[in-house]
Amino acid sequence: MLHKVNTQTKIQSINEFVIKFANVNGSGSASANALFAKTVLRMGVVATPRNIFPSNIQGLPTWYEVRVSEAGHLAARGDTCDLMVAMNPQTWEQDIRSIEPGGYLFYDNTRHVAADQFRNDITVIGVPLTQMSNDAYENPRQRQLFKNIIGLGALAALLGLDTKAIEDLFTEQFKGKEKLVAANVQALHMGFDWVKTHLDDPVHIKVKAANTVGDRIFVDGNTAASLGAVYGGATVCAWYPITPSSSLAEGFANYCAKLRVDKETDRNKFAIVQTEDELASIGMVIGAAWNGARAFTATSGPGISLMQEFIGLAYFAEIPAVIFDVQRAGPSTGMPTRTQQSDIMTCAYASHGDTKHVLLIPEDPYECFEFGALAFDLADRLQTPVFVMLDLEIGMNERLSKPFQWDDSRNLDRGKIMTEEDLEAGNKFGRYLDVDGDGIPFRTYPGTHPSKGAFFTRGTSKDSMARYSEEGKDYQENMERLLKKHDTARHLVPAAIEKRAEKPTRFGVIYYGSTSPAMDEACQLLAQSGIHVDLLRVRAFPFGDEVKAFIADHEKTFVLEQNREGQLRSLLINELEINPAILVKIVHFDGAPITVGFVTDVISHKISSLQGA
Amino acid sequence: MTFMAKPKFHHPQLQKNALGYTRRDYEGPVSTLCAGCGHDSISAAIIRAVYELDLPPHRIAKLSGIGCSSKTPTYFLGASHGFNSVHGRMPSVLTGANLANKDLIYLGISGDGDSASIGLGQFAHSVRRGVNMVYIVANNGVYGLTKGQFSATSDKGAKSKRGALNKDEAIDLVGMALQLGATFVGRSFSGDKDQLVPLIKAALNHKGAAFIDCLSPCVAFNNHDGSTKSFDYIREHNEALNSLDFITGRQEITVEYKPGTVETVTQHDGSRLRLRKIADDYDVHDRIAALSYMQQRAAHGEIVTGLLYVDPEPQDLHAHLNTIEQPLNSLGTHALVPGQTALDKINAAFR
Structure with missing residues (x-):
């Protein structure tokens, strides 16, 4: 089925677009989606995927959005996509709505969809995925899984993906299972050939091999942080499962199994305990660190709330402890699978009485690794809890990042x-x-x-x-x-990292953590429209002198963050005794990743209203 | 005054143990607990046990939670590192400490409020993990530091000092420890040194989760008519009680008195306590029988004391985790940090 639209209005783009996969969770779509992103990367084009998923195992809607950008942009672009792969009838209407005018809809037309269910300003591509899969496979699970691969093959044909790159990925993924490789290759070509036979190149957005990825690696922040814990010399990990931090502790277990088993005795140079609750986790961390081992826990907001009393003990009794907080949307259970930066204040001042803690705030997997290792040196040096403040956006999404580096002459600083x-x-x-x-x-x-x-x-x-x-x-x-x-x-x-605008400006922006790709790109877009802002990315608390100097240097400084209250702004006002009037709060806290569109709009709007005033 | 050091001088003829330490070397500062507190007797029993076992005091780590019981580690083993943690959380801190260095002896001191109320979860989980420790609960059935509220081990029907009647069922920590897989379980009295000291010695020699429920009277708040945990009377009649002779790690206890003897102790306030020593047909290696026996006797209002269960071949948490022989806290950069070469391979896998 191919709805006619005016081809003049079709979006045309090479290597700059957003594709979104709408799926039902538990349907096995995740691995096919990941293959899509990796294929684009293997073709040398920057691709940044984001999982948007429910707190559920099977049956609820989930999305996988991939920003493809030869220019190298890593941020979520906005609320719309150029190509929607709509595989979930539950979310059909909202998925159709989110397509840019002139964009494309890819769907499984095995079941008839009434004409009024489409838009007439988009190109609709129907491919009988279920039909093909059911014809080719007997087993229901196979039918489900291969349907996803047939779909990937169809997309490869539509977008010009390199099928050889996909086949290589199969070979790597199913090493030693040649039958599986062959079956996947077959399914891939089933979809690919169907498009080539039945359609006349309807999609005008394409992926073309380029060379913009370089030596960068594609990894998620939790994995990176867990590797940081290995390199930071952690031997004791006590943790309680909680989204979105569980994969951090599990990552540590995986790396320890590979890197920390004594070859002679086959025994472990680590101890990992899945505890009964977060209180026990932090209690074990404190006990182990008191006794001279490097120890950590990984948790999220509710766990931080439970650990409060112990954190105060570690502060007051001066015991090192490393706490990875992979933040999610609170308060209470909040939105467990949505991202936020809303534990800044509760971690900075955790526990009753007068307390203040050290926070490290990474922006990407590279810094998750770097700060993950550094946290252990700092905790030992300062004999106090150190928090590494990830969030779901950084922790659970794979993205391009500088390769990890280690200085082999570096020794663990035991303080x-x-x-x-x-x-x-x-x-x-x-x-x-x-x-x-x-x-x-x-x-x-x-x-x-x-x-x-x-x-x-x-x-x-x-x-x-x-x-x-x-x-x-x-x-x-x-x-x-x-x-x-x-x-x-x-x-x-x-220290905080400053990026000066090309032209002198009265305005500065302070931001941190996962906001950084959106801010970086927005800054370029704003500059193109004549709006210049200096940037300061805060990477830790307590704040260095450079933070106060940056604020003093600007008439107004926007503080851009992903929580309702403007928590870092409050911390700046409180700790640096800044006049609140010169710190302008900008917040994004709906749980979705912050977008370039949001940042650009809100800053240009704020600046024009300030200039008008 | 919040801290009272003990005078350093002592009799030059004080007997020394095999390591050349006197009993004074195992003491701490002066106790600030109430005069006659059962907990001080437990401290004294610990001092004697460690002295007689010739253990170097610095190779013991003593940890506690919050409450009167948890204050006691200050008052014994002054040359040992101590950790007075937070309420009900000693077990997790001890577990972590044990993970860091398996070579020390871990002595956890807790109370009935600390372990049976706020810390019931941590008590249970440390026991089921098989942490190599001696976990002593100084059990007086009452919150002392907050002045006399019932604790979770107060018996149903017991009266508080103010006359309130406890209507809740008591938590039986010994029963729980048995059920949760503790590999050494005992119950004793703070006043029965002859029984308690050997029991502590045996526990210190046990390489697994050792639990001792030690009834320890609160002279200030639970020593009145209607209390089921007032023990002044027992202390007065201590010689009448059976005691353990000597225990080494894997040896069954020897009982002085005729097996199966039940003693009914009526205290001066009128409350009664019946004590049963381990019967000669009692198998200390049969966990299920021990549980059943405890419950049968409890139904008759009796409290069974002594070594109740011991597994001669315990496995501890480190065995479960397959950790190396060397303590984890002794591993340095070379042993722990894989370096850039390993990192290059990891980077390559992410491309």
């Missing part, structure tokens, strides 16, 4: 540890003595020395020799020292 030799040499040990003036005391591991260096760790107040004390002076000195330590952290965490 200030007093050893048996130090104690034997007569070095004075007071667990909470600020001997170096940086607020960081020395610690001993349990079991170090028969008669020296033992101390009692507690969540109650104590003096500098770790003796229980309710003296106001002891308490206050300790709390002041903790503040000094937090200030020391400012110089150890990754």
Whole structure:
């Protein structure tokens, strides 16, 4: 079936478009969708996929959106797509609506769809996928799975995908299972040949081999962070399953199985415990770190809420702990499979009483790896919890990223540890003595020395020799020292990165984490229309001096984030004593990935209204 | 005053153990618990057990939660690292510590509020994981630090000091420990040193999850008429109770008294306690029989004490996790960080 539209209105594009797959979850579509994105990448064209999925295993709508961009843009473009692969009758209407005028609809026309169910300003391509699959396969599961591959073959023919690249991917995926490879190749060509035989090149958006991918890798942030934990020397992982963080702990288990099994004894240089709840997870992390192992947990907002009391203990008793928070939409259960940056405030000030914590905020898988490893050095150096703030968008979507790098001369920084030799040499040990003036005391591991260096760790107040004390002076000195330590952290965490506009401007934008590709592209688009903004990507809390300087340097600074309250803005106002009037809140918090369209529109609108005022 | 150091001087003739330590070397600062508190007797029993076992004090890590019981680690083993964590969460902290260094001995001290109420989940899960530890609950059936509320081990029908009647069923930690796979389970009394010290010694020698429910009277809030956990009377009659002779890791206990003897202890406030020593036909290696026996005797209002169950071949969490012999906390950069060559291969797999 091919609806006639004026060919003049058809979208024409090579290597710059958005394709969206609408599926039912549990239908096996995910692997075929991933093959699509990887094929484009293998053709040397940048492709960035995003999974939009429900908190459900089978039967509910799910989408897979791929931004194809030879120019290298990684962000979600906007709310529309150029080609919709509509495989889910449940969402048919909204899927049809989201196609750009002049765009394309690809669907399975095995079952008749009434003419009034289409739009007349799009090109409709019907392919009898189910029919072909049912004719070729007996087994219901095979019919389902191969239908997806037949569809991929049809798309390959329509868009000009390199079928050889897809076949190579089959070979890699089903290594050693030649029968499976052959069956997939057959299904692929079934779809491909059908299009070539029955249709006359109806789609005018194409993928053409290019060379824009380079040596970049295609990986998700959770996997990258788990690898960071391996390189950061983590040996203990205690975790409780929660979307969207589970794949981080599972990734750690996978890498440990490959990289951390002692070859001689076949025994593990790691311990991973799936706990009964998040309280036990953080409790084990704290116990292990107290005892000198590098330990972490991975969780999301609800887990952070549960861990609050323990986080306060680690802060006050000064025990390292690394917590990966893969943020999702809150509050409460919120939207478990949707992305947000809404735990910034709760992590920065986690637990009751006066507390302040170190946050590292990666923008992509490369930084997930880098900060994932760094977090362990910082936690040991500062003897305090360190949060790595991912979000679902970074954590669960594969995207192009610089290849991981490691400096082989780098040693794990275990911080200030007093050893048996130090104690034997007569070095004075007071667990909470600020001997170096940086607020960081020395610690001993349990079991170090028969008669020296033992101390009692507690969540109650104590003096500098770790003796229980309710003296106001002891308490206050300790709390002041903790503040000094937090200030020391400012110089150890990754600095914010500034990008100056081509022309001088009164306006700055502060942003962080997964907002970065949308912001980068929006900045280019705004500049093309004569709007210039300086950018500052914050990568950590506490804030370095460069953050305050950037704000001071601009008349207005927009703070762009993915939560309702403008949490980072509040943190900036509170910690740097900034006049709230000069920090303009811009928020995007519907749970969908932030788009270039949103950022461009909102900043140009804000600036024009400010200039008009 | 919040901290009281003990005077350092002591009798020059104090007996030394095989390591050359006196019993004083295993003590801590002065206890701030109420005079006569059962918990102090448990501390003393721990000191004696560790001294007599010739254990180097710094090779023990003592961990606790929150409450009167959890304060006690301050008062024993002053040369050991201690960790007073958060309420009900000692088991997870201990588990983590154990994962980091399997070579230390882990002594977890908790109370009935800490383990049977807020920490019931962590108690259960640490036991079922088989963490190599000695987990002692100083059980007095009452919240002491908050002044006398019922705890979850208070017996149904017990009266509080203020006269309130407990209508909730009691949680039986021994029954749970047996059911959840603890490989060493005992119950004892803070006042019965002869029984408690050998039991602790045996537990310290056990390479798996060892649990001891130690009834320990609260002299301030649960020592009155109508209480089922007031033990002044038992302390007064301690010599009348059976005690364990000597236990090593895998040896069954030896009982001084005739097997099957039941003692009914009527306390000065009128409450009664019946104690049953382990019968000669009682098999300490039969978990199911132990559970059944405990419940049968409990139905008769008796409390069975002693070593209740021991698995002579326990497997601990490290065995389940197949960790290397060397403690994880001793591994350095070379052992842990795979380096750029491995990373190149990983990068290649993502292209």
